[in-house]
Amino acid sequence: MVHRIAVATSDGKMVNEHFGHARHFLIIDIYQDGNYEVVGIRDCIPACGFGDDGKDRMETVISAISDCNAVMVSRIGFSSMDRLRKRGILPLVMPGYIKDAIEAFFNDFVAKR
Secondary structure (H helix, E strand, C coil): CCEEEEEECCCCCEECCEHHHCCEEEEEEECCCCCEEEEEEEECCCCCCECCCCCEHHHHHHHHCCCCCEEEECECCHHHHHHHHHCCCEEEECCEEHHHHHHHHHHHHHCCC
């Protein structure tokens, strides 16, 4: 089984973006053996607020990462957490190096299964 993770990052090295402010999500597949690979980058308009067209930007961002099992962020609000969970996406507050966050995710969610 592959676990697909969206990472809120501004530099591709750190989990350093608030979910609602993120402009980029690095998409990473984590495999059962602990290996992982970056499979893409998804650019988006930050989720906080409404767009000029009145569309719910939060829903747009959540839809953009809807194929992910989890999203790693440096911070996130309760409302966003609830909306992600309702779509089956686990919100994880894991600021720091992406490599360290992936290792923690693997140890906590993949290796124990």
